[in-house]
Each structure stands twice: as C-alpha cells, then as structure tokens.
Amino acid sequence: xxxxxxxxxxxxxxxxxxxxxxxxxxxxxxxxxxxxxxxxxxxxxxxxxxxxxxxxxxxxxxxxxxxxxxxxxxxxxxxxxxxxxxxxxxxxxxxxxxxxxxxxxxxxxxxxxxxxxxxxxxxxxxxxxxxxxxxxxxxxxxx
Amino acid sequence: xxxxxxxxxxxxxxxxxxxxxxxxxxxxxxxxxxxxxxxxxxxxxxxxxxxxxxxxxxxxxxxxxxxxxxxxxxxxxxxxxxxxxxxxxxxxxxxxxxxxxxxxxxxxxxx
Numbered sequence: 243x244x245x246x247x248x249x250x251x252x253x254x255x256x257x258x259x260x261x262x263x264x265x266x267x268x269x270x271x272x273x274x275x276x277x278x279x280x281x282x283x284x285x286x287x288x289x290x291x292x293x294x295x296x297x298x299x300x301x302x303x304x305x306x307x308x309x310x311x312x313x314x315x316x317x318x319x320x321x322x323x324x325x326x327x328x329x330x331x332x333x334x335x336x337x338x339x340x341x342x343x344x345x346x347x348x349x350x351x352x353x354x355x356x357x358x359x360x361x362x363x364x365x366x367x368x369x370x371x372x373x374x375x376x377x378x379x380x381x382x383x384x385x
Numbered sequence: 386x387x388x389x390x391x392x393x394x395x396x397x398x399x400x401x402x403x404x405x406x407x408x409x410x411x412x413x414x415x416x417x418x419x420x421x422x423x424x425x426x427x428x429x430x431x432x433x434x435x436x437x438x439x440x441x442x443x444x445x446x447x448x449x450x451x452x453x454x455x456x457x458x459x460x461x462x463x464x465x466x467x468x469x470x471x472x473x474x475x476x477x478x479x480x481x482x483x484x485x486x487x488x489x490x491x492x493x494x495x496x
Contacts, residue, residue, distance in 0.1 A: 256407050281437075281468045288439045292407045338477030343454065345447060350440040350476055357475050 269310035282358030289351030298325030402434030405442030426458025433464040461491040
C-alpha cells in the first residue's frame, strides 16, 4: 500500500487546470482509487481550483497548493490558497429544480464537491484557506 | 475538447468530444454563438464522445440554451451517458433539457 503525501504548487489561473488535473490523476492512480471515485475527485479538483482562480486573488496573482494525502482507505485532497479568509462551504446549495430561464450555475461547484466526496471541511491555517476533501477507496458512501 | 458541426435536413448537429470544463467551455460557447448568429437555431448537441463535464461546462450549455430560447430556437441533447449523465442528474440539468437516446431520435423530434 502506498502511503504518503504529494504536493504541487500551481499558479491560480484557469489555464493551469490541465496541469493540476494530471497531478491529481496520477496520485489517484498510484493510490488505486476506483474509476467512479476518481471521477468525483477530479470534478471536485476542478471546482475547487476554479473557485480559487476566480475569487481568491482579486488584487493580483497567487498560487494554489494541491496536496494528495494517501491514507489506509482514503485519499485526501487539500487545496490551499493565501487569499482573504473565505469558507466556500458557507455558500448555500443551489436550487436544482428551477426552470431553464431561471437557472443559475453559481454554487453548483461546491454542491458537486459535497455530493461526490466522502467528507469535506474548511479551515483557516497560517493565513491560508484550506479545503479538505476525502475520497474513500471502499464502496460505502457516507453523507 | 473537439467540436464538429454538420448540417442535417432540419437541424445542425454539434458533436463535442473530450472534456467540457473551465478551460474549454468558452470555445463551446463561441462555436454555438456563431451558429446562432449565422441563423442556425435548431441544434442537436451530441454528447456521445464527451468524457467529462463540470459546472463550468454546464454553465456554457445553459448560456447558449438561454440565448437560443431568446431567438426562438430549439436545442436537444443526444446520448448523454455515463459520468456526464451523472453530473446532469446531480445538478438537476437532466430535467431542464430535452434529452434523447440517439442523434437520430433528436433529429426526429425536431422534424
């Protein structure tokens, strides 16, 4: 079993998504995350990454530190930025029942993270926002 | 992502393959806006070759569908399957678009 932490620091720009994706996909493959969970992991990665690119550094450039922590049964993805304090989990879930003309996409990203991960939490640590998302290898899906 | 368009008798078929994400969604939006500007307002989007879609991709679909609706156009989505279908279902987008099992079914519905 492979255990340990892999970290990559990437400039917070949307065009760097592919690089972030490759890094996390490699971690998922090394860990042996099942395909369905890997899909959830990579979707969560994009949503968190794009959020940081869009909102964390409104006054200039900054980085995203991406860590994959391989545990016994779960792979934990942590995304850290040095933007102003912001808990993305404070956003309300979107109304997924509205008609096409009234439908907004804001808030959908974090809703995907909540739905597809096996646990998500936010913490502010050393002037950084850190979003922690857990993906279990085993089948059961806890809320 | 790759986008191809072809004209059928009663609609334009837009085939998207690969990833529809934050990087590629602007290209999708631009392509569809161009079609609409050129007078093609009956569209079938073929998702058979699409492996991945995110909220940015869904936003692109929504923006173009709203634009199309404002122009009196119609759009149907064909072959939304697998993980892409799952994202549609979680987001509720599966119930706001008209979906068909095949491109032929979408074309027939627009005939």
